[in-house]
Amino acid sequence: MSDRRQDIVDMLEELAELTVLEEADPQSFRVRAYETAKQAVAGHPGDVASLTERELVKIAGIGKSTAAKIRELLDVGKVEKLEALRAKHPPDVLALSRIPGVGPKAVARLRKELGVQSVADLKAALAAHKLRDLKGFGAKSEEKLSAALERVERTGTNARTPISVALPLAERLVAGIRELPGVHAADYCGSLRRFSETVGDLDIVVAAAEPERVMEHVATLGVVDRVIARGETKTSVVTRRGLQVDVRVVPREALGAARLYFTGSKGHNIKLRQRALARGWTLNEYALAEQDTGKVVARETEEEIYAALDLAFIPPVLREDMGEIDLAEKRAIPAFTGAGDVLGDFHVHTDLSGDGRSPLRDMVEGAMARGYRLLAITEHAEDLALNGVGRDALERQRDEIRALQAELGGRIRILHGVELNIGKGGELDYDEAFRASFDYTLASIHEHLDLGRDAQTARVLRAMEDPSVDMIGHLSARMIGGRPPVDLDVDAVLDAAARTKTALEVNGGLPRLDVSLDVMRQAHGRDVLFVLTSDAHQVSELDRMAHACLHAYKGGLTADRIVNAWDEERFFAWQKDRRAGKARGGRAKRA
């Protein structure tokens, strides 16, 4: 049962998170050990749950004590160490540590010196100016924290959960519910099904013969911190991480109406209901029905309901009340570019990068298994202190790629690429000739995230002017729910991207989803090109291409602007044209 792998991953993640608080150090040996082990378990090709402790230790990245904890979880059902950490650092304290700017050391001091155990406590302590005289804080940090707290409250940042946390949890919850006897269907709906960057809560809709079984299952899940409502067909719980989950059981024949209603968005639902009313019908979570007689018009599937309303089916990610109903009426819903439609992946690391996990051959085979024609291997370039790769090692990799290519023949074409670092002033790694020798390059911001808007924009623009840069990676460097985006003049960046024909990456890593929806929407109607990528650091992460596809579709990108949705000929023509145009300099520089 692959669910147990996820159980292990969850445990290691929680251990890492709580150990950060315990040791007041995000980079401690133990924290890194848990994180490395988590990656190793997630990426291990076999059935991890069937391995003995001794076999577990043989997996690179899993140490002795971690292996013991994995077996403890599998054999006993819980881990003593984790239980102890949970008792010491309850969810309220964890929430405190998630406020931007509040590190684990600050949390430890706030607890010790002021007895602050929750966000509410911190707010009170700030109001009473108790931090002013506290060692390690002072008036300045009091001001900063007040601002951070205010921002959290205003934007609801901390109340909302990033998709990187919500999606794996939701997938696991519905998989668990589907295994219950009598369950016909279970799906997550709400903002998560619409692939929103953050979610307020999870909405799970289930069709089942015995609702009580589902209610009992949900209320007693291991991830549940408390049950806030429990009825015959609806249960709401809050997870340890503070995410609310609403689970509703509906009759099988009304599944379509329920999924439609609970997927939303609210604005989309309202427009649909108006459309129903105009036809003398009502639409709610039970059915599309005649207003006078109550006779059901459609309810079993979403498709039937849209068809009855004389609309083309509207994919969930587009249901944001942003003009999609007009498009559906005109049968003009744009085509979706899925992971099966792209030419290949153009941002992929191997274990040569410090943070990569799978060897070259495995990544290439993974790409072939996904039907890709092209694969760009793009290690971190040398200026990245922790994980960068020097020129010699890259030259050896180039030979390795040539040999592998010869062996594989025409089954896939491997491009030797690189992920350059955009320096503080826009300078790039290596020298011009070496950069130009790569088959594909992206340039990304990894450091100096705090620069002011002008300086930040200038460095990105300068990187775009470099003849060797095909694409800008994860433009904003944000981590959804963690790190805010860098401050950029997006308008100027989009202009430069169009002018220099430099593509912008749509990075499918869930913490990133970068460029953001906002940037894609701002690019609408401009000649800006995009490339969908996984930014995989191990084989299983190649599947993040699917996230990039959904995110791009939601952002309104169509195939004509997605470079890797084109055929090979057009792709290489774009690259050649772009590199030549920029090498000539002239036009770009003057503009």
Ligand code: DGT
């Ligand atoms: P979230 O949870 O804030 O990320 O966003 P949603 O869209 O998941 O919103 P949520 O959980 O409050 O409700 C789930 C869906 O239920 C929502 O997308 C549409 C539907 N819904 C909720 N309240 C209303 C309402 O007052 N009117 C209508 N028409 N639909 C509603």
Ligand code: CA
């Ligand atoms: Ca929701």
Ligand code: CA
């Ligand atoms: Ca909800």
Ligand code: ZN
């Ligand atoms: Zn990367």
